[in-house]
Structures are given as structure tokens and as C-alpha cells.
Amino acid sequence: MDYLRHQHSYSDDELVTGAKIAAQIGVSGAAISKATAKGRLDTFRNSRGERCYHRIVSAQQWSLKKDRSKVTTPTRGQMAAGYDNMDAQATAHIIGNENPQAPKPVSAAVQGIDYGAAVQERQELEVSKAEKEFHMARLAKLKADEMEKRLVDKQTIYIKSYQLGAMIQERLMNLYVQLAPKIVGTFQEQLGEAGIDAEKMRVAMKDSVHDVGELIRKECIVALKDLSEKTVENYFD
Known part of the structure; x- marks a missing residue:
């Protein structure tokens, strides 16, 4: 205008x-x-x-x-x-x-x-x-993405992650039961082949299975603690 x-x-x-x-x-x-x-x-x-x-x-x-x-x-x-x-x-x-x-x-x-x-x-x-x-x-x-199965339900991921973590924890915490006797047995065989008296060796290593097992168990606990403290920021550190 x-x-x-x-x-x-x-x-x-x-x-x-x-x-x-x-x-x-x-x-x-x-x-x-x-x-x-x-x-x-x-x-x-x-x-x-x-x-x-x-x-x-x-x-x-x-x-x-x-x-x-x-x-x-x-x-x-x-x-x-x-x-x-x-x-x-x-x-x-x-x-x-x-x-x-x-x-x-x-x-x-x-x-x-x-x-x-x-x-x-x-x-x-x-x-x-x-x-x-x-x-x-x-x-x-x-x-x-959902229709093409490229998306997964978040709750499902949480449940699966928890189950996987629990399984890993259980396997790690039971390692010492299996490994300690095998390690001590290997040492006993090597010492026997080297000529060490069997009776003396038995007395000297009577608590070895327990001691070795404790060492393994404690290291597994440290490893699990380190993994559980990982965050998005330090995951790859």
C-alpha cells in the first residue's frame, strides 16, 4: 500500500x-x-x-x-x-x-x-x-530399524547383560577350585622327577592346594572389581 x-x-x-x-x-x-x-x-x-x-x-x-x-x-x-x-x-x-x-x-x-x-x-x-x-x-x-530387526529392546539388553555378568562372575570365582590342585599336582610331579623324597614333599606341600587356591581367588576378585568399575568414559582405558 x-x-x-x-x-x-x-x-x-x-x-x-x-x-x-x-x-x-x-x-x-x-x-x-x-x-x-x-x-x-x-x-x-x-x-x-x-x-x-x-x-x-x-x-x-x-x-x-x-x-x-x-x-x-x-x-x-x-x-x-x-x-x-x-x-x-x-x-x-x-x-x-x-x-x-x-x-x-x-x-x-x-x-x-x-x-x-x-x-x-x-x-x-x-x-x-x-x-x-x-x-x-x-x-x-x-x-x-525396528521392522528390519536392527533395534533391540533396552530392557532385554539389561537382562541379558546381567545374566552374562553373573555367569562370568561364577566361572571366575570357581576357577581356583579347578586350577589349584592341577598347579600343585604339576609341581609335585616335577619335584618327584627331580628326586625329591615323596614323604618330605607331601609334608612340605600339605597346604599348597589351599594357598594356591586363595591366591587365584583373590586375583579373580580384583579382576572382577576392576571390570565392575568401568564406565562409558574409561571403558577403553
Whole structure:
């Protein structure tokens, strides 16, 4: 809409030409003219009757009414900031990002209209939609993994892990019963072959099975304690 001088209360200092608003937003003058012709941008007559744009309101109108789904290339302001086509498309949902290096207006000076609130609401809506699409895609992937048997129930993992741990603990704690007699028996055979008197050897090694078994049992306890204290952070240490 083209507001005549008596239809708004802006001073000439608040109004700028199309070229200046284009430079402020970071787009071409042709883009401003096209948006004005389509009714996306309002104009305001100054005291000389010239059609102008408002420094804050026009920038916010541009952000509010831009069709971001059609963004394919960077604006002049984005090119000056080093953006390429992919950068422009990736940040199209960000309100007011046409000129990344320019300060962003946060409130509008239009009586009865708060373009700042409208811009913020639209940005929050676009972010919410993006988050929803992300989570929907994540849920779809999880569903597909579940159907293809790539997911396992967490409770099942806990139960199986506990059962496996209990089995390992039981096997380790019973090792000394099996190993101690074998170790002592091996030593007795070697000492007998070396000519040691059997009776003296029997007396000397009467408690060997118990002593060796205790050594094995204690080392198993230390190993189990070390394993049980492992966390995600130190698992591979």
C-alpha cells in the first residue's frame, strides 16, 4: 500500500529511498521494486510527496513476506559475507538473514501493528516446523530399524547383560577350585622327577592346594572389581 503523507506519522528522517533500503537489506533495487509492485512492501510519502520506505518497517515487511522456499542463490549482502548457493538455501529459514553483516531491526514503529512480534512468531513457527520434520524423520528411521530387526529392546539388553555378568562372575570365582590342585599336582610331579623324597614333599606341600587356591581367588576378585568399575568414559582405558 502507498501511504500518503497524512496517513502516517513518520518523519522524513525515518524514511529512505528504494536504493537505500535495498542496500540495508542486502538485495538489489530490482528486488525491492518487484516486492513493492506485488504488494509485499508498503511505501510512505515524505513531505515532498516522494514514495519512500521506512528503515525498520520495510525491512521487517521484507522478512515477514518473503517466500523462502524459492531461495536458490545468495543476496548481495550474503555474497559480501562469503555465502554461496548452499549457504543461502541452508539459512533461508532465518528471518532477516539477507544481509548477515547488517544490524537486525527488532521492533516496528507502526501504530497498531507490531511487525517485530510477527517476524519473531513466524521465525519460531519455521523453526518448530523444521524441528518437527527432523523428529518425524528420526522416528521413521527408528521404525524402519525396528521392522528390519536392527533395534533391540533396552530392557532385554539389561537382562541379558546381567545374566552374562553373573555367569562370568561364577566361572571366575570357581576357577581356583579347578586350577589349584592341577598347579600343585604339576609341581609335585616335577619335584618327584627331580628326586625329591615323596614323604618330605607331601609334608612340605600339605597346604599348597589351599594357598594356591586363595591366591587365584583373590586375583579373580580384583579382576572382577576392576571390570565392575568401568564406565562409558574409561571403558577403553
